[in-house]
Amino acid sequence: MRHFAVIGSGPAGFYTVEALAKAYGDAARIDLIDRLPVPYGLIRFGVAPDHQSIKAVSRRYDKVAEDQCVRFVGNVAVGQDVTIAQLRELYDAVILATGAPSDRALGIPGEELVGVIGSAAFVGWYNGHPDFADLDPPLDGESAAIIGNGNVALDVARILSKTRAEFVGSDIVDHALDALEQSNIRTITLVGRRGPHQIAMTPKELGELGHLDAAVPHTDPADFPDAEVDAALEPGVRKSVAHLRDFAKLDADKPKHINFDFFAKPIRIEGEHRAQRLIVERTRLDDTGASIGTGETYVVPASLVVSCIAYRTPPIPGVPYDEAGGKFANDHGLVEDGLYAVGWARRGPSGTIGTNRPDGYEVAERIVAALPPRSHGGRAGGDGLDALLAAAGVRPTSFADWRTIEAAEAAAARDGAPRAKMVRHEDWLKTLNH
Ligand SMILES: Cc1cc2nc3c(=O)[nH]c(=O)nc-3n(C[C@H](O)[C@H](O)[C@H](O)COP(=O)(O)OP(=O)(O)OC[C@H]3O[C@@H](n4cnc5c(N)ncnc54)[C@H](O)[C@@H]3O)c2cc1C
Structure with a gap:
């Protein structure tokens, strides 16, 4: 029997467990450990609450969790409740699928001001x-700036723009829904260093901005090269650029405005005790496509600044770390003998949910090659983990516990919503009589 511990129950963790379960069948026992009592990682806590069809991917993961050789072990923070060294003793291989949940610093003066928030925090809040x-x-001011030109920036802009009615059917949490309904924000500026041809926003998500009840997106025609140049773009980018060109023609009379400010590099945030304005420098692209400052600066009013620039994997004691990459140091997923990394903890924060599937399968293949199935015993596996946790007074949650929480959340849902998420540890554990 082989014993595996996969740490992190986001997409990368689930795909890796699925691959290992397929490869070993009954000859392995796999523990899928998460620091939270509930599974799914960013499917639950990152993917936008008004994109329920994407969140529904979690239903496919349920089959994996219910496999006889798999066990969900929630409410166990690795590096805190149990060390990597302890897990490496207990399991044949330990696979880190801990994602990249920490915001990277902007690295500009004023980022410590009240009202400057990283997207991991802002997205986690709603x-x-x-x-x-x-x-x-703070949603009391009239203007917000969102830094970044990827889909997370679009999510944040859309969430700040929607009316209460547009959230019907979503699982946005009540505290955010109420606060957003009271929000005074009317102008949202999306700040990006490069131009429309360099965006990392996908067409479907961009297209949604053109159909909001109370907000209208704007672009400046002067930011675009001649239309013929679009033909050379990769098809997805070409579609996105077509949306951006259309936004320059919209002039609907709606109370909120989403302005795309291209060729703009944030250089500092100013304000008395709290953010009031973002100072940006106009940029241009050099021959290699990199943005360079022109020296011209101007002010973007903003009492809320959300930086959507990148995420980092938090280090775990005992695991080699790649500081520059903000992820675990690894060679094609191999960190050290018996220690692997998958998903965002391996590659950094890029790609879609689906990107994590080949990633997890590839690492599982390496594990199978290094650790062929064997019939005799060896490591203590999950029994050893249970003993450690019991001795430390940690009470893990099981997948059946998650089902209990899931049912309670569904029963408490607003009209039309799939669930009313519990947002505090104690509420989850109270539901389980823990
Ligand atoms: C705001 C946002 C929106 C997104 N929207 C989309 C979208 O619409 N479509 C799409 O295809 N992709 C989307 N993505 C990308 C997608 O979410 C990621 O590709 C994917 O979640 C990465 O998977 P992961 O398993 O590596 O990390 P995660 O999903 O972050 O999972 C990591 C898990 O590890 C756990 N963990 C962390 N540290 C520990 C520890 N020390 N001990 C135990 N457990 C730990 C966490 O609790 C978490 O459950 C979005 C990403 C973000 C940030």
């Missing part, structure tokens, strides 16, 4: 992550 339930972002 998605009910317990770490950010008390964030209370």
Whole structure:
């Protein structure tokens, strides 16, 4: 029997467990450990609450969790409740699928001001992550700036723009829904260093901005090269650029405005005790496509600044770390003998949910090659983990516990919503009589 511990129950963790379960069948026992009592990682806490069809991918993961050789072990923080060294003793291989949940610093003066928030925190707040339930972002000013030109920036802009009615059918948490309904924000500026041809926003998500009840997107025609140049773009980018060109022609009379400010590099945030404005420098592209400052600066009013620039994997004691990459040091997923990394903890924060599937399968293949199935015993596996946790007074949650929480959340849902997420550890554990 082989014993595996996969740490992190986001997409990368689930795909790796699926691959290992397929490869070993009954000859392995796999523990899928998560620091939270509930599974799914960013499917629950990152993917936008008004994109339920994407969140529904979690239903496919349920089959994996219910496999006889797999066990979900929630409410166990690795590096805190149990060390990597302890897990490496207990299991034949330990696979890190801990994602990249920490915001990278902007690295500009003023980022410590009240009202400057990283997207992991902001997204976690409206998605009910317990770490950010008390964030209370300031929505009392009229202007917000969102830094970044990827889909997370689009999610944040859309969430700040929607009316209460547009959230019907979503599982946005009540504290965010109420705060957003009271929000005074009318102008949202999306700030990106490069131009429309360099965006990392996908067409479907961009297209949605053109159909909001109370907000209208704007682009400046002067930011675009001649239309013929679009033909050379990769098809997805070409479609996105077509949306951006259309936004320059919209002039609907709606109370909120989403302005795309291209060729703009944030250089500092200013304000008395709290953010009031973002100072940006006009940029241009050099021959290699890199943005360079022109020296011209101007002000973007912003009492809320959300930086959507990148994420980092938090280090875990005893695991080699790649500081520059913000992820675990690894060679094609191999960290050290018997220690692997998958997903964002392996590659950094890029790609879609689906990107994590080949990633997890590839690492599983390497594990199978290094650790062929064997019939005799060896490591203590999950029994050893249970003993350690019991001795430390840690009470893990099982997949059946998650089902209990899931049912309670569904029963408490607003009209039309799939669930009312519990957002605090104690509420989850109270539901389980833990
Ligand atoms: C805001 C946002 C929106 C997104 N929207 C989309 C989208 O619409 N479509 C799409 O295809 N992709 C989307 N993505 C990308 C997608 O979410 C990622 O590709 C994917 O979640 C990465 O998977 P992962 O398993 O590596 O990490 P995660 O999903 O982050 O999972 C990591 C898991 O590890 C756990 N963990 C962390 N540290 C520990 C520890 N020390 N001990 C135990 N457990 C730990 C966490 O609790 C978490 O459950 C989005 C990403 C973000 C940030």
